[in-house]
Amino acid sequence: MLQKNQVHIDKILALGINGEGIVKKDGFVIFIPFCLLNEEVEYKILKVSKKVAYGKLIRVITPSENRVEPKCEVFTKCGGCQLQHLKYESQLELKRDTVKDSLKKIAFLDLEVPIANKSEYEYAYRNKLQLPIAEVDGETKLGFFANNSHRIIPIKNCPIHPDWSSKIIEVFYNFIENKGLKGYNEEKGTGLLRHLVVRSVNGKLIITLVLTKNALSCKNDLIKALKENFDDFTLYFNINSKKTNAILGDEYILVYGNGYYEYEVLGIKAKIDARSFMQVNDYVYPKLYKKALSLIGDDENITVIDAYSGAGFMTSLFAKKYEKAIGIEVIKEAVDCADALAKQNGLEDKMENICANVEDVLPKIVNNLKKADKKIVLTVDPPRKGLDRFSIQTIKNSGIEKIVYISCNPASLARDVGLLTGTLTYENGEIKKVENPNFDYKITYIEPFDMFPMTKHVETIICLEKV
Template identity: 35%
Template structure:
């Protein structure tokens, strides 16, 4: 075995710590630049297509290697200056050094490649919804809190670690958040409130959680703590409201568990309301810390507009909305459908959906608390024949049995909204085997400067003559 290993290494084109001249010809799904040395693939982060670099090899595997930029010899035309001081440490904005137009093309081609490689569906993605606001678009922020040199800091975990990189002023977050974070950190220091230490499971303040409703301007501030109450919380609320009068809700969320999950399941109101209100596609939405809601709600409206376009609603359709969350998609389309049935497994989300339907005067929508797989099977067994099924699954995609039950209900159209093109391509490949044709795929950029890309897919039931 040792001899074999020696022979393999002797033919390796590169070795660790060597420096090689490298042209970046592509970006992979992790945002790393791709180059080749004598046909051997090398991945280099923080590069752009067209960069000519000297790369130091830091890790060599059997099929590929990783390198870091030692020197840039020639700049890509897609490269721009980084304007964030913690960009390299944080790792959230993987594409911040690339022109936005090039970023959109990368994401569009990524969706195409997933459908071709994983789904076996050869298509061209003609449309990508660009983000009108590539800065300040996130309406929710979650900052872990830590102690640095005796002072409280908040920021983000560095890549593949739980080391907090201080950054209370992220450019992707709402500009309203940074001053409020500063108020909280000053309060923590002044009142000697210990940040949580996950190694020893000691301390009080774990995370800062902020939400803003773009349509109304209302802001929620929530401190995630190991106890139900924090000292002098009413004074903190006074300072927060003085900093920004749009703060309408100050809460404490208790999480005393040894877990990486940010939120516990109970919140107590310190000041103001337990919820804030937003409006999405004409639907009045209540938001608590536990509510699921699109982080980029303004761009999500355009995403849902496209989903409605693909649904081809005339007012006579029965629409089933699987993985419906708080019901926003179905409720926003209820005025153009005859009947809406939403399905969601999380009880609090179902209750949110039902209250939203009542509050918005929507009488043709009902919401079931059930697993999508069981609900789809039950509806199919009841003989329900919806005209349109909308699915908005988690990143892992749809369970195969969900897809099977959808096909048994035999809707004329399926509209899939996905935050993971890879699982969307896989699921669409399975649906095509069951007689559904992918009619169109559009990409959507909801999380600019990051690697994430969403897509919307229109599938139509084929007739016998089409097969």
């Protein structure tokens, strides 16, 4: 019988969707992070539940030929990356397999899936750094949270960010030490510095220092230290006095610079400031958006409904090319960004941004467009939990000819695609397999994109067309 603290030696039979190694033993499936396929490993059992157990890798006895040296000193301790020990080409294959297996196991769809579309940069790709600043054993440290916890793992650099990140971490460490500043203590609610958030826009930095109150008397020294190290930056304070997990508060104070940088991508102009939302990998998201455009097609005489539209970047791309684009997004600030994009790009007449829940407004929008005899293409880019069942029903009833689905979670994507194609159905509140599906929609395109190298995450684009 498998028990906690036992040590075993076994061969890894498969990799799970989080990139962890899988072993089967005594009727249990055991998940062991940081192992690779076919490796023989020694591991310790940490937790045993009904049929599943979790182990910790002690040593690799026979390493896989795909094993490589991780670049990061705190890989395995920090919760950010899961795959630095796996050769990049194999990461792309693993992401392909994750998407393919999810569609097969969850939606009973056996499809050819290409290898994930790679990121030009495997490391140094993130344009946004977000670090908690906290009191650790009486000292102020910058770092990342350990996996599933709020324990800080102090860092000096993070290789999935470009060089500017280690430089800025050093500037802040020196500044904090020279001034004797205190990091936030979550339990007591004490300390002044809470988070450092930095975004790079074409190499220019938008720096936001999150404080518990507007009381950093030595701000001119901070500006001086930053000027000595960076040619082009703007600095904000953000005030977050609440005892919550939210990183940012509502109040922003512009401290240095003009507060924003202009940015242009795929012909869309944007003013990026500390509040703007941007995808984190500049080397991948333009490829994904271009693919969405090419899947929607060249007929310009259509209306695109862009559901879960975020800050409206895709909506504006669609509005530029097609007759009209309607974005639906629940967060007011994101809709304000989308309205600003429409204005900056002269698209006010062709781009409508609706602040609402998709499930509440989609039926009416579809009905109105159908009454007006408009050709509709629907794009959806939902959060991890995927589409809700009412939206799926609306889509199925609507007869929309083409759906382009962008997903950050292969499991919810597979469920939704199963429900849309008809291999799955809801019965008495449960999702069931359909024995002889009608295939209301067929999948005409599928491609994973590696937006987040070194991590388990994968973006997938799928095109569904009415049969």
